[in-house]
Amino acid sequence: MHFEKVKEHMRTKSVGIAGCGGLGSSCAMALARVGIGELVLADYDIVEEENLSRQYFFRDQIGKLKTDALRETIHRIDPEIKIHTFDIKLCQSDIVELFGRCDVVVEAFDLPDMKQMIIETVLTTMPEKYIVAGLGLAGMGLTNELRTSSYGRLYVCGDQQSVVTLDNPTLAPRTGLVAHMQANQVMELLFQDHPGINPKIFSNHDQIVT
Amino acid sequence: MIRLSLNGKEKVFEQQELRPVDLIRSMKLRPRHVIIMQNGKAIHKDNFGKTQLNDGDEVTLLKMINGG
Numbered sequence: 640m641h642f643e644k645v646k647e648h649m650r651t652k653s654v655g656i657a658g659c660g661g662l663g664s665s666c667a668m669a670l671a672r673v674g675i676g677e678l679v680l681a682d683y684d685i686v687e688e689e690n691l692s693r694q695y696f697f698r699d700q701i702g703k704l705k706t707d708a709l710r711e712t713i714h715r716i717d718p719e720i721k722i723h724t725f726d727i728k729l730c731q732s733d734i735v736e737l738f739g740r741c742d743v744v745v746e747a748f749d750l751p752d753m754k755q756m757i758i759e760t761v762l763t764t765m766p767e768k769y770i771v772a773g774l775g776l777a778g779m780g781l782t783n784e785l786r787t788s789s790y791g792r793l794y795v796c797g798d799q800q801s802v803v804t805l806d807n808p809t810l811a812p813r814t815g816l817v818a819h820m821q822a823n824q825v826m827e828l829l830f831q832d833h834p835g836i837n838p839k840i841f842s843n844h845d846q847i848v849t
Numbered sequence: 850m851i852r853l854s855l856n857g858k859e860k861v862f863e864q865q866e867l868r869p870v871d872l873i874r875s876m877k878l879r880p881r882h883v884i885i886m887q888n889g890k891a892i893h894k895d896n897f898g899k900t901q902l903n904d905g906d907e908v909t910l911l912k913m914i915n916g917g
Contacts, residue, residue: 775916
């Protein structure tokens with residue numbers, strides 16, 4: 640599997656990132672480094688100093704929209720990537736409209752009701768669309784508790800139990816692990832239709848694709 | 850009596866009728882914080898009170914956890 644072949648295939652693909660915080664910013668960067676063709680980024684937040692502890696932003700980006708800051712950083716790595724940004728709090732109809740063209744949608748929200756909203760929207764109203772979610776990433780250590788589980792067109796990365804509290808915050812290492820698990824799962828899905836590269840050969844989890 | 854496979858484990862409910870909303874209540878969860886699939890198909894939360902879960906169904910319930 641030559642990197643140039645990987646990149647050539649990735650160039651033809653589009654991924655939607657819903658939420659550009661700890662999960663979304665790192666997942667987008669990983670996909671950018673492997674040559675994704677197009678990213679649709681959605682987030683309504685601005686970069687704050689406290690975000691620098693775990694999100695892919697820099698001190699000189701404080702005060703900028705997260706979507707704009709992320710586009711800027713991604714283009715420092717690869718200016719060829721097409722990036723569409725949406726500075727809105729997504730609702731069900733936005734998801735269908737903005738992510739309709741994407742091959743895979745990444746759920747990278749913070750709040751549980753937003754996570755539910757996007758997962759159920761994709762599964763109930765966007766036939767054949769895949770969604771890769773992050774559930775359970777708070778705290779430190781317990782690396783081997785992190786896993787990817789598949790439920791039809793939904794893939795869930797994380798331990799599915801670590802709740803964020805004041806005593807159990809989200810921290811860069813574990814958040815980054817889950818973000819990269821999401822990016823890795825996205826790649827696996829994007830290569831399902833590649834004639835020469837079969838990611839399933841390397842897969843170690845159950846594949847239930849409906 | 851309704852016997853479900855809930856997240857891969859058998860669970861028995863004494864009632865004659867069982868809807869997703871009943872399942873959520875019995876587990877003290879919030880409807881907006883779960884994804885429920887009946888035999889592999891996701892149920893929209895607007896239908897949690899209208900959908901019947903049947904004896905022998907395979908039900909997946911995923912709790913939405915904060916953090917992202």
